Amino acid sequence: MHNALAVSAGIRLRPFESADIPNMRLYLNEDLIYNNTLHIPNPYTQADAEQWIEKTVQNAVLYGQTVNWAIDYEGTGLIGGIGAMVKNGMEGHLDEIGYWLAEPFRNQGIATAAVRTLSKHIFATRPLVRIEAHVFAHNPASGRVLEKAGYSREGFLRKCFLKKGQYIDAVLYALIREE
Ligand SMILES: CC(C)(COP(=O)(O)OP(=O)(O)OC[C@H]1O[C@@H](n2cnc3c(N)ncnc32)[C@H](O)[C@@H]1OP(=O)(O)O)[C@@H](O)C(=O)NCCC(=O)NCCS
Structure with missing residues (x-):
């Protein structure tokens, strides 16, 4: 089992641990993160x-x-999180990723590098041919991350998500193994 994946100078992906809780509480209590994700609670x-x-x-x-x-x-x-949702089991051909990065570390290319690293890793270790990501239409920064990481914009999904009684439009991005 891989215990760490190198991303860039000083940045790596590694499993979550209990010592991350103070940083999670510090960084995840942010309206922008709440507004741009589906499952992260606030507070x-x-x-x-x-x-x-x-x-x-x-x-x-x-x-x-x-x-x-x-x-x-x-x-x-810990300054963020990224992961695969395992939508169709570990042997499936398709999966979806999600991610967040703490506010003080944004706009330095860290999320893009993390998406690249994770995408490469899951293509290397699983029989995936497609990785997709759904981005709320009001979150262009995340769309930019995916484009920079090689994902293609595939479509605009009207009222795709329901959150707190509101339907939210989304943009679908995907990366195909050969790309
Ligand atoms: C989306 C998020 C992960 C981006 O992390 P990051 O490390 O800042 O991303 P990067 O630095 O790799 O790239 C950000 C890009 O978005 C651009 N950007 C930032 N704010 C933007 C905005 N309001 N509109 C358009 N582009 C924007 C940046 O300029 C940069 O692009 P560039 O390199 O071409 O200049 C981070 O903002 C975040 O965690 N947001 C809240 C949670 C979230 O949205 N998660 C994703 C859910 S799909």
Whole structure:
């Protein structure tokens, strides 16, 4: 099992651990993260962080490899998260990724490098031919991340998600193994 994936100078992906909880609580309590994601709670509590870490441990056992990664910055610890959702099992041809990066570290290319690293890793370790990502239409920065990481914009999905009683338009991006 891979325990760490190098991303760029000082940045690596590694499994979540209990010591990440203070940074998770610090960085995940942000309106922008809440508004641009589907499942991250707000406010983000100690119990939310504990449950998430437990789930990542269970997922690693269930799937036989790490699928949820902490983005780690040397000296700071956790600054974000990225992972595969395992939509069709580990042997499926298709999966979806999701990610977030803490506000102080944005616009330095870190999320793009993390998406590149994870995409390469899951193509290398699983029989995937397609990785996709859904981005809320009001989140152009995330669309830009995917484009820079080689993903293609495939379509505009009207009222694709329902969150707190509101339907949200999304943009679909995908990366094909040969690309
Ligand atoms: C989306 C997110 C992961 C980007 O992380 P990041 O490390 O800043 O991304 P990068 O630095 O690799 O690239 C960001 C790109 O978006 C661009 N960008 C930033 N804000 C933008 C905006 N409001 N409109 C358009 N582009 C924007 C940047 O200029 C950069 O592109 P460039 O290199 O061509 O200049 C981060 O903002 C985040 O965590 N947001 C909240 C959670 C989230 O949206 N998760 C994704 C859900 S699909």
